[in-house]
Amino acid sequence: MELERITVALRPRTAREAVDLGAAMLRAHARTVWSAWFVFSLPVVALCIAAGWLLGLPWLATLLIWWLLPLFDRIPLYVLSRAVFERAPRWRETLRGQRQWRWGGTIASITWRRIDSHRALRLPMELLEGLAGKQRSERWRVLRRPIGTEASSLAFGCMELVLVIFLGAFLSVVLFIPAELMPDWIRGSVGGVARRTPEVTGALIAGVAYLAWSAIEPLHVAAGFALYLNRRTQLEAWDVDLAFRRLRDRWLAAGRGAAVLLLTLACAWPHGAWAQQAAAPVAKPAPAQKVAAAKPEDVPVTQIETAFAVPASTSDQRFATAATEAFRDPRFGGEHKDHTWKPRNWSWDPKPVKLGRSPFEGIGNGFAMGIKGLLVLLLIGLIVAVAVYLIRRARLPVLALRVRSEAALDMHLETIEAQERLPDDLAGATHRLWSSGHRREALALLYRGCVEQVAAVLQVAVEPDATEADCLRSARRLDDTQRRQRAEAIVRAWQYAAYADRYPRDEDFARLLDGWPARHGSAA
Template sequence: MELERIGVVLRPRTSREAVDLGVAMLREHAVAVWSAWFALTLPIAVICIALGSLVGLPWLGLLLLWWMLPLFDRLPVFVLSRAVFDRAPGWRETLRSQRKMPWGGTFASLSWRRFDTHRALRLPLELLEGLTGKQRGPRWRVLRRNISGSAAMLTYGCLLLELVLFFSVFLLIALFVPHELVSDPFGGLFRHNPQDSSESLSIFVSIVGYFAMSVIEPWYIASGFGLYLTRRTQLEAWDIDLAFRRMRHRLMNAGRALVLVLACLIFPQLSHAADEKKAAQPQQSVQLDKVFDPLKQGGDSAFGRAASQAYEDKRFGRPIKKLEWVPRQLFDESKPEKVNIEPPGVGNLFAGGINILLWSLLAAVVIVLIVFAIRHLRLRAPVIGKPSEKLHTSITELPAEAPLPDDLAGATRMLWRSGKRREALALLYRGCVEQVAAASHNDVPDDATEAECLRRARALHNEEHRQRAVAIVRTWQYAAYADRFPSEHEIDALLTGWPAQTGRVA
């Protein structure tokens, strides 16, 4: 393993220092990571957002992008694993190399292990070490020991950062865009049915979510890779191995220099020939399987046999406790203090509690989605029953192009008392829409929805007119879509004053 060419300082680090190491590596190679990221994810994001718009479910595109994050996370791991040895690959090389990397762990992360809170730590193990199924389980139990809580807390922290970045964009718009230009821009997303919001707004929300994930997810994977390097350094003593190798190189270089000096004194031509031969040798490129998985090369058979025996040993991956009697005088002697490189176990307990809480929240979300799907299918299914049980769908008996009566309140009250309540509210709604258009000096298009009429009503300068117009539109929505009609007292309040008693609109 070519530890001499590694570009980071190998030493025992705490979990926070390991996360900082990953962040520093990402800052150093940001261009290589994000160029490969956008080269793969941007076309997929366009397809997912377009698919969500076509099927009428605006949240589907963003959900698909979030679900495929384990597939996208392969790119930062590959780039950083090469960049550790001072050679960051380009985005074309990164995309081409994905075919040669293992895919079994990625398929598991996209299915039953999608909600794994240790994904950033598990990903380098599955992609770089190339272990078999029998070796991967014991290896993972050893690798995650003492840092599983830190890996879980890293997942929760990055998830919160994504949510903060996502909602900050909308808060920025709400703070700096004038209310007259954008009135209640995002209310449709959080009230009643999200499908009532405009298509452009849904696409904008999906784009903001995609860029929030694109900003935070590489940081998350890089921090997990820093934890992985630190844990490998602790388990395999990379820092000690590297120190011995440097010592060996210094001694060999000193010996070569001594021999070279003697050779120059005796045979000057030999030094010149040795220099030419050394310059003619090409530099060997670093390969991931050679660096992270020396067992696959088969060059060091003794090391391979020893590693296989270690994996087959029943004691592998288990803590060993040794109890022995020590004389009191020896026990009281001063001993060097052990360096505690990890925080106490409180963080692991806290992370475990949050893990249980999030799994419970996931179960609740799945139940809500199932109920939503059942209701959605039930609303679209044809209603089979008696004709009297069918919902009245006629909006009004008046033609859409017919002029409104001069006495809008009287005509509405006449229809209401004759039992035609839906027609009465439809007439009152039409009159309210035209009165709002006349007051705002802006014509209402023929295909205007109730949401657009509400925005125009809220833009009125008269507070009393604004409240009455909103009340009439809401009353019509309850009657048209939920078959909920107002009482006699409520209809009398709507027919008193503007806009019902202003006469015909000019």
């Protein structure tokens, strides 16, 4: 395994540091990951939405997309596992590479293990190591022992992020756009399009949910893969192995330099002394042996399956032989004989003691079962009580808000409909209410008169369910600029008073009464 080619700094990290490493890897290869993600998942999502549309089940599309998320998780893991040792593959290579991985773990993840909170940590073990059966179960127990809680926390945190994005996409339309500026089709969708066109609403919800999962699910997979790498580093000391390999490379480089230096000195040594010893007998050299030129071996290519394979276990024959030889060494124990005195009939196996049946055994068992049943009932009652308490606490603010809204709406309607017919002198009646301290009733009467006067000028009927936004839209259709501005000012004054309990000053209120619509015959 060529750890020198790995692009990640190998060192023991905490779980949070490992999750941050996964986010950094995802940022470094974001374009490759998400391009392969959308190419692979968009056709499947389209089929899910079409199935929900054709079957008349609007919720089915969102459920199917959520259920198939483990199938989509193979894409980010393939890209990141290749990017750790070599370049990140393109989306075509990623799609073709799915045929090389086993599908058993993916099928299990979308069936009986669908709600497993350790999915992001289990996924690299199943796809990269390729273990099966009992060996895979033992491997999983070793991997998840210290980081199972962190993997579950990661899953729940990503789920919360998905909910934030999903709800924020819809609430941003409703909360941040004023009602009078909101288009009619959006206002209608909030109130009744979900009932009139459930297929369209279901497809819209499924699309927004898919975008939210597309933003967070690759992060979930990358963080789980980083947790897996960190755990392998802790178990197999990858950082120590890599440090020794780098030290070996430095010594080899230094040795080659020393050999070159010695060869240079040998070649530069003077050879004149050899010429003076020409008369000396020269021994016949022995026949040289033929030395076969060593053919350099090809540099092995890193394979992902080889890189992430499980190290040799204690069942390996070489390890067992080495362990046996080490055990025979006297320094580590060896074999010796020990002579001790023992009784003639001595036995290491204790004799079993036969106990008779106690007459109180049945009574004790019955009492224990009764206590156990009582504790189970108490636990169930406690769970039900806590659930009821939480439900009531959650509903109280909603009910209080609803009661206050309904009370304000009823007061608004009662105030407006308090009189069946407007008084002839609308300005005088409104001024008398304001002077007597009934400011809310005065503004309600002025608002009602404004609505009827605008409808009379436009020659349209007053709708019973018309809102302030409808009145503003009707006022904008007036040709007279002064009348349009005065009508808008009256509606705004009524909104501030009815919903914010803010009333205009006396001089501002008198300015609203000076002219149309409070004085019908006035030109302005």
